[in-house]
Each structure stands twice: as C-alpha cells, then as structure tokens.
Amino acid sequence: MHTDVTKSEDLFVHEDGFAFAGKHLLFDCWNASNLDNLELIENTLRDAIKATGATLLHIHLHHFTPNGGVSGVAVLAESHISIHTWPEREYAALDVFMCGGTKPELALPIFKKAFETNNIDVSEHMRGRLLTDMTPSSKASPCNS
Amino acid sequence: MHTDVTKSEDLFVHEDGFAFAGKHLLFDCWNASNLDNLELIENTLRDAIKATGATLLHIHLHHFTPNGGVSGVAVLAESHISIHTWPEREYAALDVFMCGGTKPELALPIFKKAFETNNIDVSEHMRGRLLTDMTPSSKASPCNS
Numbered sequence: 220m221h222t223d224v225t226k227s228e229d230l231f232v233h234e235d236g237f238a239f240a241g242k243h244l245l246f247d248c249w250n251a252s253n254l255d256n257l258e259l260i261e262n263t264l265r266d267a268i269k270a271t272g273a274t275l276l277h278i279h280l281h282h283f284t285p286n287g288g289v290s291g292v293a294v295l296a297e298s299h300i301s302i303h304t305w306p307e308r309e310y311a312a313l314d315v316f317m318c319g320g321t322k323p324e325l326a327l328p329i330f331k332k333a334f335e336t337n338n339i340d341v342s343e344h345m346r347g348r349l350l351t352d353m354t355p356s357s358k359a360s361p362c363n364s
Numbered sequence: 365m366h367t368d369v370t371k372s373e374d375l376f377v378h379e380d381g382f383a384f385a386g387k388h389l390l391f392d393c394w395n396a397s398n399l400d401n402l403e404l405i406e407n408t409l410r411d412a413i414k415a416t417g418a419t420l421l422h423i424h425l426h427h428f429t430p431n432g433g434v435s436g437v438a439v440l441a442e443s444h445i446s447i448h449t450w451p452e453r454e455y456a457a458l459d460v461f462m463c464g465g466t467k468p469e470l471a472l473p474i475f476k477k478a479f480e481t482n483n484i485d486v487s488e489h490m491r492g493r494l495l496t497d498m499t500p501s502s503k504a505s506p507c508n509s
Contacts, residue, residue, distance in 0.1 A: 231453065240450060240457055245388065247492060277424050281439055290444065292437040294426055298448050299437055303461070305385060305492070308376065312385055312491040314459070316448070342489070346457040347392060347450070 232318065233351055240347030241298055241318030246327070247341075248311040251334035254304035255287030263333040264293050264300055267326040273297045273317055297321050316346065377463065378496055385492030386443055386463030391472070392486075393456040396479035399449035400432030408478040409438050409445055412471040418442045418462055442466050461491065 231238040253259045261280055268275050273295045280291035286307070293300045298316040305311070311334060315323040324341075331337060376383040398404045406425055413420050418440045425436035431452070438445045443461040450456070456479060460468040469486075476482060 231450075240448070240453075240455060243390065243457070243459075245489060245491070276426050276435075279422050279424060279437075279439055281421050290421075290439055292424075292439055292444055292446070294424055294435055294437055298435065298457075299446050301437070301444050301446070301461070303385070303443050303463075305376075308385075308492065310385060310492050312388070312443075312461070314388075314461075316446070316457070316459075318448075344390060344487070346390070347453070347455050 231347065236351055237345070237348055238351045239345040239349070241316055242323050243298075243314065243316040243344040243346045244323050244326070245342045245344070246311075246313040246315070246330060246339055248313065248330060248334050248336055249309065249338040249340075251304075251309050251311050251336045251338075253334055254306040254309065254311055255282075255289065257282045257289055259333060260289050260291060260302060260304070263329060264291060264302065266333070267300060267315065267329045268293060268295065270325045270329050271315070271317060271323050272321045272325075273300075300326070376492065381496055382490070382493055383496045384490040384494070386461055387468050388443075388459060388461040388489040388491045389468050389471070390487045390489070391456075391458040391460070391475060391484055393458065393475060393479050393481055394454065394483040394485075396449075396454050396456050396481045396483075398479055399451040399454065399456055400427075400434065402427045402434055404478060405434050405436060405447060405449070408474060409436060409447065411478070412445060412460065412474045413438060413440065415470045415474050416460070416462060416468050417466045417470075445471070 277294040289304045291302045297319045302313045315326050317323040422439040434449045436447045442464045445460050447458045460471045462468040
C-alpha cells in the first residue's frame with residue numbers, strides 16, 4: 220500500500236521541472252597512465268568519493284594477471300563508482316552514478332590527475348527521469364544509508 | 365615499451381570497422397516489483413550473468429533500512445553489473461557493462477521476468493570506441509580472468 224510521501228522523504232533529485240533518481244556519468248579516459256597500479260586506483264576511487272561528497276559502503280578491486288588491468292567497484296550510500304582499465308590501450312572506462320546532494324562531476328579532476336591525462340570524454344545520463352507532477356509514494360530510497 | 369599485439373591478445377571487440385572495449389547497457393525499469401527483495405535481486409544478477417555468458421568474480425549487495433531499497437554490484441571477468449532500486453517509485457536503475465564475447469542484451473528478459481515489468485528503457489553505449497586502424501599494443505585486458 221502506498222502513502223503520499225512528504226517532501227523530506229522524496230530523495231529523487233528535483234531540477235528544472237523534472238525529478239530523477241541520480242546523475243550517471245560515463246568517463247572514457249584515453250592516453251592514461253597508472254592503469255595497472257592497484258593501490259593508486261583504490262586511492263583514486265576513495266579520493267573521488269570524498270571529492271563528490273559521497274559515502275563509501277563497500278569497495279572491491281580485482282587485479283588481472285598477467286596483463287595488469289584492474290576492475291573495481293565502490294558501492295556508495297548514493298549508488299556506485301566503477302573502473303575497468305586496459306593498460307595496453309592506455310584506456311580506462313569509469314562510471315560514477317550518484318543520487319542525492321552529491322556532485323559526481325567533481326570526480327573529473329581527480330581522474331585527470333591520477334591517470335595523468337586531459338583526454339577524458341564524459342557523458343551524463345539522468346537516470347529515472349520523470350515529470351515532477353508524477354506522484355512519488357512512501358518510504359525512502361537507496362540514498363539513505 | 366609497447367610491442368605489437370597479436371590478434372588473439374587484442375580483446376577489444378571488433379565490429380563494423382570499429383573496435384571498442386565493451387558494450388555498456390543502461391536499464392531504467394519502471395512499474396517494477398520485488399525491488400526490496402534482496403535474495404531475489406541477488407539471484408537475478410546471478411541469472412543475468414549466466415544468461416549473458418559472463419563470469420562472476422565478486423558480488424556484494426546492500427539492503428537499505430528502513431526503506432527496503434537495494435544497491436548491488438557484481439564484478440565480472442568481463443566488467444560489471446550494478447543495480448540500485450527505489451521501491452517507493454517502483455523504479456530500478458541497472459547497468460550491464462561487458463567486454464569480450466558476452467551478450468549483455470540477454471540480461472533484458474531476465475530483468476523483465478524478475479521485476480515483473482515490460483516497462484524497461486535500454487540505452488547502449490560503446491565504451492572505448494575507436495577506429496580499427498589505430499594500433500593496439502601489447503598485453504591483454506580485464507576480459508582475462
């Protein structure tokens with residue numbers, strides 16, 4: 220059964236007449252360095268989480284052998300960050316999905332510095348976008364830790 | 365130092381004159397059920413991994429209280445799957461990023477069945493897309509477990 224939500228319980232983001240679950244940024248990093256450095260990559264994810272104002276719940280990284288590529292995910296109170304690296308291509312694919320009052324775009328300078336590149340393409344996707352006149356119902360969202 | 369890669373060492377996907385790291389599908393699920401069911405969601409991620417031909421390395425789910433929303437990630441030999449649910453909106457955001465010979469689009473019927481909805485928007489993003497005449501270099505990629 221649904222009950223009407225109060226304003227404070229609706230954790231969808233409201234902007235320009237729309238509500239949405241969160242911003243999902245895809246980062247394609249080219250000419251990138253340090254893509255086989257597991258410790259640097261973990262520190263980079265942690266730095267990005269701090270910079271964006273998010274809260275870390277769980278982090279896991281996997282170092283592929285013998286190639287040196289890394290896959291990593293961080294589960295956040297506000298959604299997630301992931302990274303997958305192809306050192307042989309000097310390429311890394313990251314995504315930062317955040318709801319609530321965080322600022323996922325502030326991860327960009329962290330990634331530029333860590334991977335020593337200015338060649339990063341970013342695309343932004345508003346997940347769960349709907350008109351604000353659609354009625355939300357009860358309870359809270361995954362933005363609540 | 366880079367050495368030329370042999371065909372078998374280049375794990376970028378080749379298609380229609382382009383190479384790319386992998387397909388990244390974003391699923392926006394509306395009118396969805398079971399979004400607070402942690403066990404069903406974990407089983408759904410595992411079923412999607414099997415259906416797409418991927419290999420699970422690590423899985424982690426977080427159940428938010430008291431709201432019932434779930435965030436989960438699965439790290440794969442071929443990249444990752446993530447899910448974030450907002451039961452109060454009957455909305456879930458999933459993404460399936462896979463490289464190699466997997467078929468991420470085969471996750472769609474799994475999600476439709478699990479969340480009892482046909483209302484799923486899918487957008488596809490070719491990550492790391494480049495012309496195939498750009499020379500890859502040595503070593504393998506995160507698609508190697």
